[in-house]
Amino acid sequence: MMLSKTCDYGIRAAIFVAGRKDQQFTPIGEISEQLNISFHFLTKILQRLTQESILKSYRGSNGGVALARAAHLISLKDIVSAIDGDNPFGACLLGLNQCSDHNPCPLHEQWNLIRKKMESLFEKTTLAKLATATTAKRFRLTDLTEP
Amino acid sequence: MMLSKTCDYGIRAAIFVAGRKDQQFTPIGEISEQLNISFHFLTKILQRLTQESILKSYRGSNGGVALARAAHLISLKDIVSAIDGDNPFGACLLGLNQCSDHNPCPLHEQWNLIRKKMESLFEKTTLAKLATATTAKRFRLTDLTEP
DNA sequence: CAGATTTAAGACTCTTTTGTCTTAATATAA
DNA sequence: TTATATTAAGACAAAAGAGTCTTAAATCTG
Numbered sequence: 001m002m003l004s005k006t007c008d009y010g011i012r013a014a015i016f017v018a019g020r021k022d023q024q025f026t027p028i029g030e031i032s033e034q035l036n037i038s039f040h041f042l043t044k045i046l047q048r049l050t051q052e053s054i055l056k057s058y059r060g061s062n063g064g065v066a067l068a069r070a071a072h073l074i075s076l077k078d079i080v081s082a083i084d085g086d087n088p089f090g091a092c093l094l095g096l097n098q099c100s101d102h103n104p105c106p107l108h109e110q111w112n113l114i115r116k117k118m119e120s121l122f123e124k125t126t127l128a129k130l131a132t133a134t135t136a137k138r139f140r141l142t143d144l145t146e147p
Numbered sequence: 148m149m150l151s152k153t154c155d156y157g158i159r160a161a162i163f164v165a166g167r168k169d170q171q172f173t174p175i176g177e178i179s180e181q182l183n184i185s186f187h188f189l190t191k192i193l194q195r196l197t198q199e200s201i202l203k204s205y206r207g208s209n210g211g212v213a214l215a216r217a218a219h220l221i222s223l224k225d226i227v228s229a230i231d232g233d234n235p236f237g238a239c240l241l242g243l244n245q246c247s248d249h250n251p252c253p254l255h256e257q258w259n260l261i262r263k264k265m266e267s268l269f270e271k272t273t274l275a276k277l278a279t280a281t282t283a284k285r286f287r288l289t290d291l292t293e294p
Numbered sequence: 295c296a297g298a299t300t301t302a303a304g305a306c307t308c309t310t311t312t313g314t315c316t317t318a319a320t321a322t323a324a
Numbered sequence: 325t326t327a328t329a330t331t332a333a334g335a336c337a338a339a340a341g342a343g344t345c346t347t348a349a350a351t352c353t354g
Contacts, residue, residue, distance in 0.1 A: 058321080059331045061328070061329045118261055204300095210351065210352085
């Protein structure tokens with residue numbers, strides 16, 4: 001798999017939150033139920049996003065989580081970096097850490113081209129775009145359950 | 148990391164074997180020593196490649212492993228498929244298994260473009276090219292130790 | 295044949311990732 | 325104030341990935 005499950009869950013939850021019409025806090029229990037992700041596990045993941053100031057949270061009745069800033073200002077890269085750390089597609093395809101622009105492995109340049117495209121996709125894809133596409137029913141996130 | 152460690156080790160070992168001038172069997176002990184990979188672990192990985200007919204092996208004195216066919220007929224994709232299974236960069240970036248060309252997730256098309264480039268790179272990159280580039284001292288595989 | 299060398303196979307351990315559960319803290323509402 | 329709802333935090337458990345070790349089987353050499 002491309003991204004860790006933790007990261008996937010975080011992204012899906014963020015899309016779900018971004019897709020809410022009202023700007024209220026969304027309880028994690030509701031997200032976990034709709035997306036079919038374990039409540040406690042999701043709680044931990046969203047805690048991380050809260051700590052990284054991608055989400056904000058509120059406890060107690062009517063509490064939950066909400067985006068910390070406008071959906072068009074949160075990119076996939078922001079979320080992935082917060083959870084899986086920077087540089088999600090390791091520097092070298094062969095996992096060699098001496099590999100660099102200076103001392104390139106045989107695949108370095110070609111891999112760099114692809115990596116840059118991925119990074120660009122991750123940077124320019126915002127929660128706003130994802131949520132719009134999703135709620136426009138081109139894809140229904142909430143229908144999904146996993147194997 | 149992009150590929151599993153198991154897969155990385157398998158690729159490196161295969162490049163090393165392909166880079167040998169003589170067409171003799173190379174003992175796994177020598178490979179593991181040169182590439183600084185645990186002998187027993189590497190043995191298991193290369194066993195897998197042998198079972199998948201990418202390598203052939205021979206026991207006893209002067210035994211070891213060798214490519215099962217010409218280096219230009221073994222691609223990165225062959226090795227990755229043998230070890231990590233097909234489809235190394237999962238179908239859907241968000242890990243949704245209902246996502247398909249028919250029912251595409253919001254990132255489906257753009258991700259498809261990138262995935263196709265990766266697959267093409269993996270298919271067209273052969274051990275012959277990798278070994279040539281490596282032994283030409285543009286990159287010395289055997290110098291490398293990992294963190 | 296006896297001994298050395300080398301892969302094969304599988305049990306076992308360690309680490310990381312994934313997931314669960316319990317308790318505490320915070321907020322609302324009656 | 326008391327009960328209820330909700331996130332925070334951390335201990336704990338299960339599963340998967342990575343790595344080690346032991347024994348068996350095959351092959352060569354003397």
